[in-house]
Amino acid sequence: MSIIEVKGLTRKFKDLTAVNNVSFEVNRGEIFGFLGPNGAGKTTTINMLTTLLKPTSGQALINGFNAVKDKDKVRSSIGLIFQDPSLDDKLTAKENLKFHAWLYGESGEKMDQRIDNMLGLLDLAVRKKDLVETFSGGMKRRLEIARGLLHYPKVLFLDEPTIGLDPQTRNRIWEYIMQLRQKEDITMFMTTHYMDEAEYCDRIAIMDKGEIIAIDTPKKLKDMIGGDVITLITDNNDQATQEIKNKFGLEVNKKDDGLLITKETGEEFIPLLFRGLSMKVKSVDLRKPTLNDVFLKLTGREIRDEEASTYDKAKKFYKMRIRH
């Protein structure tokens, strides 16, 4: 049975359709990911699934409950790690968790135990009595993850759980998440625009401009590319494009000052390619396809194009944490 069932979910902001007729299901116990560039509608979708935003049309069932009609039941079933910071800086780490537990009607000896366990699991035990305003960005994020899990949610929503963090911290957070997945019987719904993080998911929905354009396991999505990705730079790219099309019958995409070709068993193809081309080859690169290639193939754009603005957002995110 699916723990999340979404049918025709749509949300409009004035004349902007942020989420457009989205349908999908998430299986119990799965890690399900939304991958898409800035503004794709990931957070808007999460807000609707978690009762924070009313859909314009369509419906969402979480743990069997309707996200519009059965708000309280949905709220009790889920944990949510927001994209933006959401801790109380004037409370200590432990107080933040305790407040959270109380909000969910949980208290008592067992909960205290649980709070200590979670703090230990996320390596925050030594700082539990410190005010959150003295925490680093990574520590705050870990605390938010601990908090999201505290009340034994059936589904944990993680909206860009590692945004604004350095690669090392990002890896650590993923270690925690994978660890938690084994310890807790939980389904995870996450959004990201980091390709490498999407690989952790069992299944991924690729989202662009409010619509889901593909949905499958990371492996199957990459298989769509149909082989390895070869990046080629030559003296005369236009002529090379022509020659490759004519001689090998392959499709060629331009990228920056290079050419992209996909071909299965690329390492065997490269020598043939070199022999077939009449101009000088300046450089060649061979790699396995990434989800970015999938996105490129589907939309003609790269998710990475958005990286610059992601960086800006990360900066803003840090500023907010400091100001708070």
Add this chain to the structure above:
Amino acid sequence: MKKLFKEIYIIWLREMIRYWRTKPRLISSLAMPLIWLVLFGSGMKSAFAIGGGQAGFDFIQFLFPGVIGMSILFTSIFSVMSIVTDRQFGFLKEILVAPVSRVSIALGKILGGSTTAMIQGTIMILLSPIVGIKLSLGLVLAMLPVMFIASIALTSIGLVVASRMKSAEGFQMIMNFIMMPMFFLSGAMFPLSNLPNWMDILSKINPASYAIDLVRQVSFKFMDTPTQVIDLLSIDLFGHQVNLWTDLLIVSVFGVIMVTFGVFLFNKSD
């Protein structure tokens, strides 16, 4: 029902912890009353000593409840700003996504704001001997419930505005806009008698007038103020003198309406 009370308590408790830990706010909220009392009180007293004033009536007896009322007015209304800052800094979402009723959140915030206002008012009463007010247990005990009702009514004005606002700056701007006329036309600093007609009308539709008058009438009871002074100072509504009980009724009814309205607006704002 038990769940509701517990939720309100949690929201209230967090307000109190934050109040205690935000030192600048704490210090200013404790120092302000003292400064007001001493500066206003002493200054006004000397000004009125020149004019003579009513026989047997010390102007400080008029001013003291006014200053308390004013301090309750400002503290109550601005304390609800925490809803706006919670929203601005993302914490409100953490509360909104929990299975907690919106009503509890709003009521918890109102109670939190009223509590801080009452703490401030109580401190001022306890400090009142500095300006020559005779402190009595009766005065303190009678003022507590009065301040409570007044501050709940005033806090809910803040809630009505806060339920919609997205930024603290915006909230402050709108509140200043509302509070300044409310304050000046409330009778806190000068009696509402002999005002020009338009001011007279405004002061009578101003809910703060009755809140301040309520605080004042109650404190008069403990300061052996001459009856003719009380008569002279009380608000005249449709040819009737508003007494303590009418004040209480007006403030309570206003409070109930505003709380309901504020909770309703907060409930609707997603």
